[in-house]
Amino acid sequence: MSDISYILLMIGLVILGIVIASYFYKKVVKKETNNDNKATQWLFYIIFFATFAIFIHFIDKPPETKKTSQSKMTPPSQPLQLSQQESNEDAQEFEEAEDFKETTHSDPAEKPSPTIERPVAFKGYRNLTQNNLDYDLLDPTDITTGYEKLVGYTQVKAKLESLLKILANYSSNLNKNTTIPHGLLLHGQGSEDLTKLALAIGKHWGQKVIVVNGPDFGVDGKGRSQIRELYADSITLAPLVVIIKEIEFLLPVDSHTNIDYQESMQRFYKWFDDLNENNQPVLIVGLTDNLYKIDPAAFKLGRFDYQIQVEEPNETERSELLKMLFNDFNIKAGDIKNILKQTEGFSRSDLYHFINQSMLKANLNNSRVSEKDLTFALQYTIEAKENYDRYKKTSSLNKDFQLITPDEITNRFSDLAGLQDVKEELKDALDGLREPEKYARIGAIPPRGFLLYGPPGTGKTMMARALAGESQVNFINVSGSEFIEEWVGTGAMRIRNLFNLARQNAPCIIFIDEFDALAVKRQSDTGGGGNNERNQTINQLLVEMDNLDKSRNANVFIMAATNNISALDKAVLRPGRFDRKILFRLPNDEERKLLITQILHTKKIKIDFDVATLISNTKGYSPAELNNLINQAILYAAKKGKTSISEEDINAVRNKVSEEMLSLTKQDIDLDIEIFRPNQLNSNFKSLAGLDDVKKELSQMISFLKNPEKAQAAGINIPRGWIFHGPPGTGKTSLARAVAGESGVTFISTSGSAFVQQWVGLGATRVRELFEVARQYSPAIIFIDEIDAVASKRSNNSGGDEYAQTTNQLLVELDNVNKERNANIVVIGATNRLDKLDEAMTRPGRLGKSVYIRLPNLAEREHIFNMYLAKIKPASDVEAKKLASTTGGFSGADIENLVSEAAMIAYENNKAKVTMNDFENAKDIILLGRETKANVLPDEQKNTAYHEAGHAIVGIFSKNYPLKFYKVTIGVRDETLGVTFFEEHLERYGYTKEAYLDIIATKLAGKIAEEMIFGKNYVTSGPSNDLKQATELAQDMVKKYGMGRDDSYIAYEYLDSPSREIVNQQIEDIIKECAARAQKILTDNRTRLDALAKALLEKETLSHDEVMKIIR
Helix, strand or coil: CCHHHHHHHHHHHHHHHHHHHHHHHHHHHHHHCCCCCHHHHHHHHHHHHHHHHHHHHHHHCCCCCCCCCCCCCCCCCCCCCCCHHHHHHHHHHHHHCCCHHHHHHHCCCCCCCCCEECCCCCCCEEEECCCCCEEEEECHHHCCCCCCCCCCCHHHHHHHHHHHHHHHCHHHHHHCCCCCCCEEEEECCCHHHHHHHHHHHHHHHCCEEEEEEHHHCCCCCCHHHHHHHHHHHHHHHCCEEEEEECHHHCCECCCCCCHHHHHHHHHHHHHHHHHHHHCCCEEEEEEECCHHHECHHHHCCCCCCEEEECCCCCHHHHHHHHHHHHHHCCCCCCCHHHHHHHCCCCCHHHHHHHHHHHHHHHHHCCCCCCHHHHHHHHHHHHHHHHHHHHHHCCCCCCCCCCEECHHHCCCCHHHCCCCHHHHHHCHHHHHHHHCHHHHHHCCCCCCCEEEEECCCCCCHHHHHHHHHHHHCCEEEEEEHHHHCCCCCCHHHHHHHHHHHHHHHCCCEEEEEECHHHHCECCCCCCCCCHHHHHHHHHHHHHHHHHHHHCHHHCCEEEEEEECCHHHECHHHHCCCCCCEEEECCCCCHHHHHHHHHHHHHHHCCEEECCHHHHHHHCCCCCHHHHHHHHHHHHHHHHHCCCCEEEHHHHHHHHHHHHHHHHHHHHHCCCCCCEEECHHHCCCCHHHCCCCHHHHHHHHHHHHHHHCHHHHHHCCCCCCCEEEEECCCCCCHHHHHHHHHHHHCCEEEEEEHHHHCCCCCCHHHHHHHHHHHHHHHCCCEEEEEECCHHHHECCCCCCCHHHHHHHHHHHHHHHHHHHHCCCCCEEEEEEECCHHHECCCCCCCCCCCEEEECCCCCHHHHHHHHHHHHCCCCECCCCCHHHHHHCCECCCHHHHHHHHHHHHHHHHHCCCCCECHHHHHHHHHHHHHCCECCCCCCHHHHHHHHHHHHHHHHHHHHCCCCCCEEEEEECCCECCECCEEEEEECCCCCCCCHHHHHHHHHHHHHHHHHHHHHHCHHHCCCCCHHHHHHHHHHHHHHHHCCCCCCCCCCCCHHHCCCCCHHHHHHHHHHHHHHHHHHHHHHHHHCHHHHHHHHHHHHHHCEEEHHHHHHHHC
C-alpha cells in the first residue's frame, strides 16, 4: 500500500468513527433527555476514545519509508509487528506525557519523504527520520579501511576473534535456532580509533552499517520515538551493524532523576530483548571512552555481552603503524625508534595527526618531510594532547559523603599502642562529645577543631576513628582532594553540603584527611579561575568553622590531618577554628616495642629473632611503616615455605621499605630540603677517614642525641647549635650525616640559599616551616649548608628588609630550640667563611660551638685513597701512599674526584685496570684543565711559551716560594693557552711575608718574561688574570695581614674609612718590589728561560723531572 493510500485510509477511519459517535448521540441520548441512559453515554465515550487512540497511533507510528537497497547476501527481513497490547500501552503512556499534545500538534499530518544527502564524514547516505534522528547508512563498499588492513590493533583483534567467527556463520546459527550476540561495547580513549574499528567490523561482516551519535537522541520526549524508528529501520535493513557513538549519552549511569532518559533507555533495552527473542542478525556496537559512565543495566545478559577495551597501542603496534604511515606518505627522514619513545600514550589517531601535521609543515616549504618537520609536528601534537587532557578533566557535582554510624566503628584508643600524650590531649574532645550539657550549663564551649599533624603513617586517621569510637558518635571521613574542583563555586558548595550532613546527624565528627589539599595557602588568581575556585572553597570552610560555636552546630566537631602543616593557610590555624594542634611524632624506643609486640600478636606469626634488635634497627619508623616491614617479611618468608620469620627475612625486605619511606617523606614537604630517616643513613664515623680530633669533639653531641634524658637529669646543657667551618670539600656535610647516623636520628639537610627570597617575609616563613618539620621528625639534626647565605652580617643594602627578617627568624628559632628541652633538635651550620657570619648568630646559646674541619694530612689522604681505590680496579703500580704524597692540599672531595676521573680515563681507553699513568692524566685534567684541540698562531704560541717559562723559572729559583713545581704546558686547556702549576708538598697552615712576596713575583713573572723577549708593546692579554691575583694578594697583605710597607699592626679592612691613598700606595710598593725580584731572577737565568721556552714549543707539556733536567 502506498503512503498516500495509507494516509487516506486512516483519515477515513477517523471520520467514520466521528459519524458513528454522532449518530448514537442524536438517536439515543437526545430521545431520553429526562432519563439519562448511562450505558449509552458510556458507549459513546468508548467509541470516541477508540477513535482518538487510532489517531494517536497514526501520529506515533509513521508509515514505512523507503531506504537504500538491501544487502545482496540475504533477503530483507520483515519488521516485527507490535502487539495490540503494546500499542495500547504506548498510546496511554504518550497521552499522559506533558508534551504529548505539543509534539503531535506541531508535527504535520503528512511528512515528506526522508531527505538523502552525501554526508561530510562518510561515503554512503544520510537519513533524517521523522523525529529528527540523523544517522549515516553505509554499504560495505563505502567503508575505506577493511578489518584485515587495520594496523595497530593486534591486541584488540585477538579479543574480537570469537565474535567475528560467530557473525561470519550467523546463517548457520539462525538455522540451528542458536541466538547470536547482539551487543558489542568498545571502550577506551580515542573516539576516532573506536569508530574506525567498529566500521571495519561491519565491512568484515559484509553488511550495511548505520552510524548514529548518542547525543543526537532527544531528551525532550522524542528519544523513545527515535529509538523505535531506528529499531524498525534496523529490522528492515538486517543483517546490519548499528554503531552508536558516545553511547553514554543515551545510557547514562545517573539517569534515575530524568524520566525522559528512563523512557528512552527502556525502549533501547526492549530493542535488545526483541532482537534476542526473534534472533535478528543485528549487531549493536556501542562506543564510549569510559565504561563506568554507562547504566549497569546495559550489561545484563543478552545485551552488551561483549565488552572489549581498546587500549592505546603498545610499542609494537605503534611501530607497525608508524612504518605504514611513513610508507604511505613517503617519509624518509626521522628515527622511528626515537619517535616511539616520545609517543608513548598516543592513540592511533594521535599518530595519524602527528604525521599529517609534519606533512602540512613540509608543504609550507614545498619540500619533503624533514627531521625538523617531524620534531615540530611531534611537539605540536604532544602539546595539543596535554591541552585536551587538561580541559577534559571535569568533576562530578554530585559526589556523596560517607556517613559512618557508631555501630560501624570498632576502633578504640586501646587499639593504638603508644601515643599517650596525644590521647591525653584528645580527652577534652571526648568529654565534650560525651557530656556536652556539662559545658552548656556554664556557658563554656568545648574545643571543636583539632588539627592532627606529623609524618605519614603515625596514626592520625586511626586516632580520629578511635575518638569517634570512644565517644560513640557519627563519623564522616573525607579527603581534602575531594573538594578540588574545576568550576568556580563547586568546592564551596560541597563544603556546605558536608557541614549540612554533619548537622543533620549530630553529634558528629567531620574528619578531613589530606587537609593541605583543601586548605592550602590562598593565592591571587592569574587566569583560568583555578585559584579563584580554591580561594572560594577555603573561604567557605572558614565561614563554616566560625559557625561551630553557634547553637545550630552543637555537637559538630571537625578534625583534620596533614603531613605538611607549613602548607596550610594561616587563617585556618588561628584560634577559634583549630583550637588544638596535636603533633604526631615518630615513636620512641619504648613505643616501638609496644607497636612491634602488638603487630606480631595480631599477625599470629612465630619469630626467630630478638625483638630488641628489631627495635634498635627501626629508629625513625612510623607505626604504618613498622606494620609494612613486618608484613613484607611475612610474605617473604611465606614464599620460601617458612612458618616463622627471622632476622634474615626482615633484612631482606628492609631496603624496599626504606625506599618507600623516603618517597613518602619527600612528597609531603613543600620545602627545598632532604629528609633521611635513621635507617636511610648509611653513614657513620667509620666511613670517614681521619678527623679523629673532630670526631672526639662531636661525641658529646652524639651522646646527648642518643640519651637526652640522661643529660637532662644530670643538669647538663649540651650545645644545640654548631658551626662546621673550613675549606671547601673537607667533608662538612658528610661529617654531619655521620653524626646523625651514629646518633640514630633523622637528618634534615638544606642550603642557606633556599631561604634567600625576593618577597619580604617569604624567607622567614620558610625558616619557620623548616623547624616545624624538624619538630615533627624529632629527634633530628637540621643541617644548613652554606649558612653564610642566610646568616651573614646584616646591612642596609637593597633587599635588606627581607634578608634581615629571615636572619631574625633563624635567631628566634635557634633560641626556641634551646628553650624546648624536650625538642631533641640540634642545628649544624656549615660555611667556608666563618668571618662572614653575623655575630649574633655565633654567640653562645645559638650556633655557639665552632668546629674547624681542616684539609686531610698525609696519613688521612692515604686512608681516603685506600677507601676509594677499593671501589675500582687499580693496577699493581698504583699505591695509595704515593698518590697521597703527590696530592698535598687535596680535600676528601678532590681525592674522590681524582679517583673517579682516573677510572673514566681507563674506561675510555678500554683498560681492564686503572694505572698510575691514568692518575697522572686525571690530575692534569683537574689541576691544569682538559686538553682541547685548537689552532694557535705560531707567534701567539711563542708568547705563551715564554710566559709560562717565566712563571716556572721564578717559582723554582725563588728562595721562599712555598710550593713545589709540578708541571707546565702550553697546550690549550679549557679556556687557557697555557698553565704552570705548583703543588703543596709540606703541611703548612700559614705563609710568611717573604713567601707571599715570592708568590706575587711568580705571578708577575709571565708578563715580565714577555716584555724581556718581545718588548712592552707586544705583550699579550694573557697576563690579565695573573695581575688580578697578584693585586688581590698584595691587598690582603696590606689590609688583613699587616704586611705592608711599614709592617703596620692595623688591619685596614676593619676601619670605617681607611685612607685609600695609604693602602693603595703600599699595594703599589709591594707590586713594584715583587716585579723587581722577578726581573732579576729572569735576567740571571736568561739562558734557562730560552731553553725552557724552546722545549715547550717542541713538546707542549713538561713534567717536573723534564724541567729540572733542562734548567740544570
